[in-house]
Amino acid sequence: MADQYQNLLVDRQEDGVWIVTLNRPDKRNALNADTVEELVTLFSGAMGQGARAIVLAAAGDHFCAGLDLVEHHRADRSPAEFWQLCLRWHEAFNKMEYGGVPVIAALKGAVVGGGLELASAAHIRVADAGTYFALPEGQRGLFTGGGATIRVADLVGKARMIDMMLTGRVYQGQDAVDLGLAQYLVEDSFAHALALARRCAENLPLTNFAICSAISHMQNMSALDAAYAEACVAGVVNTQPEARARLQAFADKSGARIRPNS
Ligand code: 1HE
CATH class of the missing domain: 3.90.226.10 (2-enoyl-CoA Hydratase; Chain A, domain 1)
Structure with missing residues (x-):
């Protein structure tokens, strides 16, 4: 193209x-x-x-x-x-x-x-x-x-x-x-x-979507409204089916751990 x-x-x-x-x-x-x-x-x-x-x-x-x-x-x-x-x-x-x-x-x-x-x-x-x-x-x-x-x-x-x-x-x-x-x-x-x-x-697109739009929008809001909007965004992002495999990997200890100097 x-x-x-x-x-x-x-x-x-x-x-x-x-x-x-x-x-x-x-x-x-x-x-x-x-x-x-x-x-x-x-x-x-x-x-x-x-x-x-x-x-x-x-x-x-x-x-x-x-x-x-x-x-x-x-x-x-x-x-x-x-x-x-x-x-x-x-x-x-x-x-x-x-x-x-x-x-x-x-x-x-x-x-x-x-x-x-x-x-x-x-x-x-x-x-x-x-x-x-x-x-x-x-x-x-x-x-x-x-x-x-x-x-x-x-x-x-x-x-x-x-x-x-x-x-x-x-x-x-x-x-x-x-x-x-x-x-x-x-x-x-x-x-x-x-x-x-x-x-x-490598991050899930919906997670990146939230990181690269919601935080900027929330900066434009009152703290009270931003907190409410944050909960709403997290409600959607943190329950996405695509995240289940990553959570499963953490739960069964196959997922990477966060270490210093990584
Ligand atoms: C340009 C521009 C430009 C270069 N508009 N043509 N911005 C500035 O005030 C910065 C202006 N530019 C400079 O200070 C210098 O050009 C540089 C430090 C970036 C580079 O220096 P240098 O020695 O490598 O290049 P040069 O010889 O100055 O320019 C080479 C060519 O690029 C020349 O074009 P030519 O056709 O004569 O070869 C320059 O005219 C061209 N050129 N910079 C147009 N900015 C929404 S409001 C935003 C307000 C602003 O951004 S104000 C700040 C503007």
């Missing part, structure tokens, strides 16, 4: 792991309007098409340079047009975060502006030594429009996000991990992200 994507490469592997590669390396994978639409399509359909985990990778040396500034400059958009465009970014990133399929971002080079907004919608972020994070909007005369005020503020806190935007501060290495911008710092971020995706793909 020919893919409908011009700016993404999609490699659907047999175990249900999809490798989705941002493929505008000449433009440092800057997000033009077409790429955003392709991300909407891809993340809207992934679960229904059997994806069990997705590695979000990037061609070239940089993960993503954010908003396509040249397209934006040339299009000379009206406020309403850019407002609409931001809603499409939100659609894409919400489909990622709430779509029910684990998304593991394999980061490298620049993860900046809208590129950080994209990365922050992934469930797991894996960085390498060359990965760096920034919000250069302040210097460009812009403001975030792809959800950073929610997701990046959630990761690093309001004060750090404001500092990043005002001063252009760059985070990298262990500092970035300590702040929560990435969960892993490894030599080869793609290989590690792929290994994590394969591990996630």
